[in-house]
Amino acid sequence: MDSIYIHIILLALIIISSIFAVSYARVIRGAIILGIVSMLVSISLFLLSCPLAGIFELSVCSGLITVIFISVISLTLPPDEKQRKVNSVSMMKKMVLLVLLVLVCGFSLYMLDSKNITFVPLMQNVQESIDTRDNIWNLRHVDLIGQALILLTGLFAVVVLFKKDKNKDKK
Amino acid sequence: MSVENILLFKLYIIATPVLFLVGIYAIMTTRNIIATIIGIEIMTKGVTLLLASCGYFNGRPEMAQSFIIIMIVVEVVILTISAGLIFNIVKKHDSLDTRNIRNLKG
Amino acid sequence: MSFSLAVLIPLFLVLFFNLPFYKISGKIAVFIASLFCIVQAFSFFIPADASCPAIQSLVSYFMLDFQCDGISRLMLLTSAIVAFSAILVLYATEESDRKQFNFINLILLSLAGMNGLFFVRDVFSIYVFIEVISATSCILIAINKDKNSLEASFKYLIMSSVATVMMLASVAILFLVAGGTDFVTVSNMYQQYGGNILVMSAVVLFIAGLFIKGGIMPFHGWLPDTYSAGSAPVSVYIPGIVTKTLGIYTLIRLFYSVFGFNTAIQSILLIFASISIVFGAFAAINQNNFKRMLAYSSISQVGYIVLGFGAGTTFGVAAAIFHLFNHSVFKSLLFVNSAALEKQVNISDMSEMGGLASKMPVTSTTSVIAFLSTAGIPPLSGFWSKLMIILALWTADLKVYAVIAILASILTMTYFLIMQKKVFFGRLKEGFENVKEAPLAITFVSILLCAITVVVGLLFPFVLNGLINSAVSF
Numbered sequence: 155m156d157s158i159y160i161h162i163i164l165l166a167l168i169i170i171s172s173i174f175a176v177s178y179a180r181v182i183r184g185a186i187i188l189g190i191v192s193m194l195v196s197i198s199l200f201l202l203s204c205p206l207a208g209i210f211e212l213s214v215c216s217g218l219i220t221v222i223f224i225s226v227i228s229l230t231l232p233p234d235e236k237q238r239k240v241n242s243v244s245m246m247k248k249m250v251l252l253v254l255l256v257l258v259c260g261f262s263l264y265m266l267d268s269k270n271i272t273f274v275p276l277m278q279n280v281q282e283s284i285d286t287r288d289n290i291w292n293l294r295h296v297d298l299i300g301q302a303l304i305l306l307t308g309l310f311a312v313v314v315l316f317k318k319d320k321n322k323d324k325k
Numbered sequence: 326m327s328v329e330n331i332l333l334f335k336l337y338i339i340a341t342p343v344l345f346l347v348g349i350y351a352i353m354t355t356r357n358i359i360a361t362i363i364g365i366e367i368m369t370k371g372v373t374l375l376l377a378s379c380g381y382f383n384g385r386p387e388m389a390q391s392f393i394i395i396m397i398v399v400e401v402v403i404l405t406i407s408a409g410l411i412f413n414i415v416k417k418h419d420s421l422d423t424r425n426i427r428n429l430k431g
Numbered sequence: 432m433s434f435s436l437a438v439l440i441p442l443f444l445v446l447f448f449n450l451p452f453y454k455i456s457g458k459i460a461v462f463i464a465s466l467f468c469i470v471q472a473f474s475f476f477i478p479a480d481a482s483c484p485a486i487q488s489l490v491s492y493f494m495l496d497f498q499c500d501g502i503s504r505l506m507l508l509t510s511a512i513v514a515f516s517a518i519l520v521l522y523a524t525e526e527s528d529r530k531q532f533n534f535i536n537l538i539l540l541s542l543a544g545m546n547g548l549f550f551v552r553d554v555f556s557i558y559v560f561i562e563v564i565s566a567t568s569c570i571l572i573a574i575n576k577d578k579n580s581l582e583a584s585f586k587y588l589i590m591s592s593v594a595t596v597m598m599l600a601s602v603a604i605l606f607l608v609a610g611g612t613d614f615v616t617v618s619n620m621y622q623q624y625g626g627n628i629l630v631m632s633a634v635v636l637f638i639a640g641l642f643i644k645g646g647i648m649p650f651h652g653w654l655p656d657t658y659s660a661g662s663a664p665v666s667v668y669i670p671g672i673v674t675k676t677l678g679i680y681t682l683i684r685l686f687y688s689v690f691g692f693n694t695a696i697q698s699i700l701l702i703f704a705s706i707s708i709v710f711g712a713f714a715a716i717n718q719n720n721f722k723r724m725l726a727y728s729s730i731s732q733v734g735y736i737v738l739g740f741g742a743g744t745t746f747g748v749a750a751a752i753f754h755l756f757n758h759s760v761f762k763s764l765l766f767v768n769s770a771a772l773e774k775q776v777n778i779s780d781m782s783e784m785g786g787l788a789s790k791m792p793v794t795s796t797t798s799v800i801a802f803l804s805t806a807g808i809p810p811l812s813g814f815w816s817k818l819m820i821i822l823a824l825w826t827a828d829l830k831v832y833a834v835i836a837i838l839a840s841i842l843t844m845t846y847f848l849i850m851q852k853k854v855f856f857g858r859l860k861e862g863f864e865n866v867k868e869a870p871l872a873i874t875f876v877s878i879l880l881c882a883i884t885v886v887v888g889l890l891f892p893f894v895l896n897g898l899i900n901s902a903v904s905f
Contacts, residue, residue, distance in 0.1 A: 158333055165340045168374075172344060172367045176351035181359050181421075188363055195370050199393075202381040207393040211373065214397050219366065219404060226408045227359060230415040251350045258346055296551055297395050299438060300559035303547075306445055307540055307566045308402035314533050314570055315409025341600065348596075352589060361589060368596045375600055379607035388606070392555055396599065399562045406569050407588055413573070414581050426582040 164198045185223035192216035330382065337378035344371030356423050358414065362407050369400055437507065437550065440467065441543035445536050457531030458522075464535045465518045468542075472511035475504050502752050503549040506680055509759045510545050512883070513671035514538060516763050516876045520770050521664035523872035534574065538668065541567035545676050554602050554689070555612045558595070561644070561677055565591045568673050575662045583660035586653045594643035597636045604633035618689045625691070634690060638682070638699065645678010647737065648707040651730050658726035663770035666722060670729050671763040675755055679736050683751065692743050700741035705835050707734030712842035716849070719780055721769050724850060725762070728805065731843065732758045738836060739820035742827040749898045750819035757812045757887070761801040764880040768798045771869035771877070772854070788855040790866040795855040797877040802847035804884050807840050812888035815895075 168191060175187040192215040199208035344367055351364030373393055380389020415421060444463065448455050499507075517538065525531050544563030551557055569591070573584035606612050608630055609620035624630050639650075646654040658670050686692060711731030718724040736758065739751035771794050776787070788795040804813035817840065824833040868874065887894060 161333055161336060165336060168370070169340065169343055169347070172347050172370070175363060175367065176347065176355070176360060181357050181363075184360060184363050188366055191367070191370060195373060198374060199377050202377045203386045204377050204380065204390045204393065207373075207377065207390040207397075210394050210397055214401060215366075215370075218401065222404060222408055223359070223363075226411055230359075230411065230421060232420060248354050251354060255343075255346050255350060259343060294391060294553075294556075296547070296553065296556045297391075297559050299442070300544075300547060300556065300563055301395060301398055303442060303540055303543055303563045304399055304402050304559075304566060306442075307537075307563060307570070308405050310533065310537055310540070311402070311406045311409055311566070311570050314537075314574060315406070315413060315576075345596065345600075349593070352593075358585070365589065365592045365596075368593070372596050372599045372603065376603045376606075379603045383607050383610060385610060388611070392602075392606075395555075395559060399559065399566075402566060403562070403588070403592065406566060407585075410569075410573060410581060410585050410588065413576050414585065417576075417578050417581065426585055 160201060161198070164194060164201070168194045168198070182224065182227045185220060185227060188223065189216050189220035192219070334378065334382050337374060341371045341375040344368065344374070357421050358411055358423050358426065359421065361423070362404070362411070365407075366400075366404075369396075372396075437471065437546035438543050441539040441546070445539050445543075448532070448536060455532070457528040457535070460532050460535040461518055461522050464539055465515055467539075468511045468515040468518065471546075472508055472515070475508035475511075499550050502680070502683065502748075505752055505756060506549050506676065507546065509756050510542065510549075510672045510676070512880075513668060513759055513763050514542050516671070516767055516880060517664045517668035519872045519876045520667050520767055523870045524663045524770060524774055530574070534571070534664065537567050537571050537574075541571070541668075541673070545672065548676060548681070552615075552688075553613045554605060554617060557681060557684075558598055558602060561598070561681070562595060564673060564677060565595070565644070568669055571665045571669065572657055572661045574665065579656070579660040580662070583653070583656040587657050590643055590650075590653045594640040597643075598640035601633040601637040601640065604629060604636075614688050621690050625693075634696070635699075637685070638696070641678055641682050641685075642703065644674075645682070645733065646674050646730055647678065647703055647733060648710055648730060651707075651711075654730060655723045655726040658729065659720055659722035663773060667763055667766045667770060670726070670766055671759050674729070675733070675736075675759060679733060679740075679751075679755060682737070683740055683748065686740075687748065697741050697743055700737055701829065701832055704734045704737035704741055705832060707731060708738065708835065708839045709842075712839050712846065715846045716842070721772065721780075721850070721854070722766075724846060725765055725769065728843070728846065729758075729762055731839065732762070732805065735817065735820060735836065735839075738832060739823055741832075742820075742823040742829060744823060744827055745899070746819070747823035747827065750816060750823045753894075753898055754813075754816035754820060757804065757816045757884070760880055760883050760887075761804045761813060764797060764801045764877060764884070765805075767873060767876050767880065768794050768801070771873045774873070775866050775869055787866065791855075791868050793868060793874045793877060797881040798855070799851060800881050800884060802851060804888070806844040806847055810888050810891075812884050812891070815888060815891045 171187055171191045171194065175184045175191060178184045178187075192211060196208045196212040196216060199205075199211055348364040348366075348368035348371070351367065352361045355361060355364070373396070376389050376392050376396070377386075380386040380392075383389075414426065418426075444467065448460055518535070521531060521534055525534065541564055544560050544567065548557065548560040548564065551560065565587075569584050569588050572587060573580050602612065605617055605620070608624060608627070609617045611617070621630065643650040654674070658666060661669065686696070690696075708731050711727050711729075711734060715724050715727035715731065718727060732754075736751050736754050739747050739754060741747070742750075771791070772787075775791065800811065804811040807814045807817040809815075817836070821833045821836050824830070824836065869877075
C-alpha cells in the first residue's frame with residue numbers, strides 16, 4: 155500500500171476538493187468541503203509516517219474548525235433568502251487568476267517530468283530517533299511557553315471580542 | 326534518495342505552491358469575508374503537507390510531527406480571533422460583503 | 432535578564448491577575464505592569480554576569496536560564512520604554528475599569544512574546560513567538576470595536592496570515608535540508624549549500640514574509656489603516672515596537688546569526704529600502720489625517736533602518752540598531768502627542784486644527800523636538816543615527832544610496848514643517864479657546880521621551896562605544 159499511486163491520488167483529490175471549496179456560491183458548502191479536505195490531508199499525514207500529527211489534524215482541523223465555521227456561518231446568516239448567495243467579482247479578475255493557476259500547474263508538471271533535476275541536498279548526520287512526545291516535552295521548552303502564551307491570548311480574544319457591551323447605546 | 330523518492334518529493338513540493346495559489350485565489354476573488362478565512366485555512370493545509378513531507382524525506386518525522394502539532398494549536402487561536410472579528414463586523418454592518426470593509430484607503 | 436525572568440514573569444502576572452478567587456481592579460493592574468516595565472528597562476544597565484543567588488536558583492528550576500547579548504539587550508530596553516509609555520497613555524485616556532484590565536493583560540502577553548523573540552535561538556520558535564505578537568496585536572487593534580478598527584484589524588489579520596504561511600514554508604524547506612531548526616545547524620547548512628536553488632528560494636520566501644510583517648513597501652497595505660484606526664494607547668504601542676520587532680529585528684537576527692551576507696540579498700535589501708524611503712516620504716506629504724501622515728513617515732524611517740543594515744559592515748549594523756532605538760523613541764513621542772490632541776481637541780484632520788501652541792505648550796514643544804530629531808538636526812539623537820547610516824553606506828562604496836538617503840531627509844523636513852505649521856503654529860481657529868493642556872500622565876510621558884531623545888543626542892560619544900561593542904559581539 156505504500157506505492158506512489160496512493161500519494162498521487164490523494165494529492166490530486168486534495169487540490170480538486172480545495173478548488174471546489176472556494177467556488178461555491180453558498181459559503182456553508184465551502185465549509186463542509188473544507189472539512190473533507192482536512193480529512194484527506196490527515197490520511198496523507200498517516201501515509202507520511204506522522205501518526206500523531208494525523209490524529210491531531212483529524213480531531214482539531216476536521217472536527218473543531220469545521221464546527222467553528224458552521225457556527226459562525228449560522229449565527230451570521232442574513233435573514234433574506236436571496237442574500238445568502240454571494241455574487242462574485244468580475245469575470246476578468248477571475249479569468250486572470252485562473253490562467254495564472256493553470257500556468258503554474260503546467261510549469262510544475264513539466265518540471266516533474268524532467269528526471270535530471272536533482273536539487274535536494276540532505277545533511278547526512280542522522281542521530282538516533284527520539285519519540286515525538288519526548289521531543290516536545292524535553293527538547294522544545296521554549297515552544298511550549300509560546301503555546302501557553304498563545305492559549306492565553308485565545309482566552310482573551312474570547313473575553314474581549316465576544317462579550318456584549320453593558321451599555322446598549324450604538325455610536 | 327532513490328528515483329521514486331525524488332519523484333514523490335517533487336510531487337509534494339509542487340502541491341504546496343498550488344494549494345497556496347488556490348488560497349490566494351480564494352482571498353482575492355470572493356465577496357464573502359468567511360470565504361477569505363477558508364482561503365487562509367487552505368494555505369495552512371498546504372504548509373502542513375510540506376512540513377510532513379520534509380520530515381519524511383529527511384528521516385526525522387518526529388520533529389516534523391511536533392512542528393505540525395504546535396502549528397495546529399496556533400491556527401485554532403487565529404481562527405478564534407477571526408471568528409470574533411467577523412461577529413463584530415456583521416453586527417456593525419449587517420452583511421457579509423467584503424465591500425463594506427474596503428472603506429479605509431490602504 | 433535571562434529568558435525565564437523576561438518571559439515567565441509577564442506570563443505569571445497574567446495568570447495571577449485572572450485567578451477566579453478575587454477581582455483585581457484596572458488601576459492596580461496598571462501599576463504592577465508599569466512596575467514590570469521599569470524593572471525591564473533598568474535591567475539593561477545591569478551587566479550580564481551579575482547574579483543574585485536567590486533568583487538564580489529559582490530561575491534554574493525552569494531549565495530556561497539562557498542569557499542574551501548584544502542587540503537583544505538594547506531591544507529589551509526599547510520595548511520596555513514603549514510599553515511604559517503605552518500603559519501611561521492608557522491610564523490617562525481610558526475610563527472604564529474592565530477595559531483597562533483587558534488592555535493590560537493583552538499588553539503583558541504581547542510583551543512576553545516580544546521578550547521571547549529577543550532570546551530564541553531556533554528558527555521555528557521565531558515563528559511561534561511572531562504568531563503570539565501578531566495575535567495580540569490583532570486583538571489590541573480591534574479592542575474598541577468601532578467600524579474602522581474592525582476593518583483595520585481584519586486586513587492586518589489576513590496579510591499577517593499570508594506572511595506567516597510564507598515564513599512557515601521557508602522553515603520547512605530549511606528543516607528539510609539541514610535536519611534541525613536551531614541557528615547553529617541551519618547556519619552550518621547554509622555555508623555548505625548556500626547556492627542551491629531550493630535553499631535560496633527558502634531564504635527569499637522568509638525575507639518576503641518579514642517584509643510583509645514589517646510594513647516595507649510594496650507590502651505596506653495594512654499599515655496606514657492600522658496605525659490610524661486604533662485607540663490612543665494602541666497607536667503608541669504598535670508603531671513604536673511591534674512592527675519594528677517583527678520586521679526589522681528578526682531580519683537583523685537572521686542575517687547576522689544564521690545566513691551570511693552576500694551581494695544578491697544585499698541588493699534586494701537596498702532596493703526595497705530605498706523604495707520605502709522615497710515613496711513613504713512622498714505619500715506622507717499628501718496626507719491630511721495626522722496619524723496617517725505619521726504612519727507613512729514610519730514606513731520611510733524603517734526604510735532608513737534597512738538601508739543602514741544593508742550596507743553590510745559592522746558599522747552599518749550598529750547604525751541600524753541605533754536608528755531603530757531612536758525611531759521607537761521619537762515615533763512613540765509623536766503618537767503620544769497625537770493621543771493628547773485627540774483627547775483634548777477631538778479631531779484628527781490637520782486642516783481643521785491651527786494655532787494650538789499657545790494652548791498646549793508641552794505638547795507642541797515636545798513635538799517640535801521630535802520632528803527635529805526625525806529630520807536629523809544636530810545635536811539630537813536622530814542626527815547621529817542618520818549620520819552613521821550615511822557614513823556606513825559611503826564607506827561601503829554604495830554612494831548612490833547615500834545620496835538617496837540625504838535627499839530624502841529634505842522630504843522628511845518638508846512634511847514635518849507642514850504638520851507643525853498646520854497644527855501648532857499659526858492663528859488660533861475658532862472653537863479652540865477652551866482647549867487645555869493634556870492630563871499629567873500624558874505630559875509626563877512626553878517629557879520623558881523627549882528627555883531621552885535629547886540626552887542620547889548630547890551624550891553620543893559615550894553611546895557610540897557601547898553600540899559598536901554590542902554589534903560586534905553578536
